[in-house]
Amino acid sequence: MNKDIVYLNGEYLPADRAQISVFDRGFLFADSVYEVIPYYQGVGFRLQQHLDRLAYSLRAIRIETEYDWAAILDELVSRNGGGNLSVYLQISRGSAGYRTHAYDDRMQPTVFACCSPIRDIYADGPEQVQGFKVIVTADLRWHRCDIKSTGLLPNILVLQQAREAGADEALLVRDGLLSEGTSCNLFLVRQGVIYTPKRSSEILGGTTRELILELAAENGIPYQEVDLRPDELAGADEVWISSSTRGVVPVLEIDGCPVADGARGPLWQRMFTLFTRFQHRLMTGESS
Numbered sequence: 001m002n003k004d005i006v007y008l009n010g011e012y013l014p015a016d017r018a019q020i021s022v023f024d025r026g027f028l029f030a031d032s033v034y035e036v037i038p039y040y041q042g043v044g045f046r047l048q049q050h051l052d053r054l055a056y057s058l059r060a061i062r063i064e065t066e067y068d069w070a071a072i073l074d075e076l077v078s079r080n081g082g083g084n085l086s087v088y089l090q091i092s093r094g095s096a097g098y099r100t101h102a103y104d105d106r107m108q109p110t111v112f113a114c115c116s117p118i119r120d121i122y123a124d125g126p127e128q129v130q131g132f133k134v135i136v137t138a139d140l141r142w143h144r145c146d147i148k149s150t151g152l153l154p155n156i157l158v159l160q161q162a163r164e165a166g167a168d169e170a171l172l173v174r175d176g177l178l179s180e181g182t183s184c185n186l187f188l189v190r191q192g193v194i195y196t197p198k199r200s201s202e203i204l205g206g207t208t209r210e211l212i213l214e215l216a217a218e219n220g221i222p223y224q225e226v227d228l229r230p231d232e233l234a235g236a237d238e239v240w241i242s243s244s245t246r247g248v249v250p251v252l253e254i255d256g257c258p259v260a261d262g263a264r265g266p267l268w269q270r271m272f273t274l275f276t277r278f279q280h281r282l283m284t285g286e287s288s
């Protein structure tokens, strides 16, 4: 039984005592949105960026709520002992007490949050980072991937396809263009320039993606947000994926073929170091 403390609708309680209605629209229709936020040494990493995206997702699906999310999550992390935790926050439209497609604006949203331990990827050093193997496959998702919805069935099926092929992730292709991974954004490096699919409703605006572009700009590393075709992967010097819980990870094999010479690339190493420094500054409050 999971005895971790979770947050549910205003209460902090052990996970095995938390209950929601079987008519909750999150359960019946995936009528809900979520965030995954890493906390290192008890401090939220890019917390404001996650909360801004949550506000965007809530607005997009027309759930109106007023909560002090930072206070709720900080308290949850502290009740779970602080340290390095990944916090999951889900808000569903709530329950009408019966199953009905149509909803009513007066419904009380269900707010749920829990934590699980994560490794501090940046404390370990680049040699500890496992490069990824990926497959390239069709993007089966809806056309509002900018909303962080819990409707993740296409992501799950495709990830499973990748796992069964001995890979860690899948890169998705729609209308002849690469979008992102099942739970990560995508980057390609060619001749010292970073390329990433441009923001649109076809991809999630990743907080880690945004940080990579910020760090690139601050450090004079050129980047472009562009349309990328899958055949461009074959000529890439480096390919990376990014997400909050994994950071920036080199992709070393695509559909069984090595990326360039199959080793972690120099620009990835540089970006990893910039991330480590950024995280250190955030944790210690140092400005340099």
Ligand code: PDD
Pocket: 036, 180, 181, 182, 183, 184, 185, 203, 204, 205, 206, 207, 208, 209, 242, 243, 244, 245
């Ligand atoms: N996933 N794209 C998709 C489809 C994602 O699900 C995620 C994150 C990202 C990266 O976003 P960020 O850098 O803000 O984590 C991109 C989280 C980690 C998840 O679903 O668990």
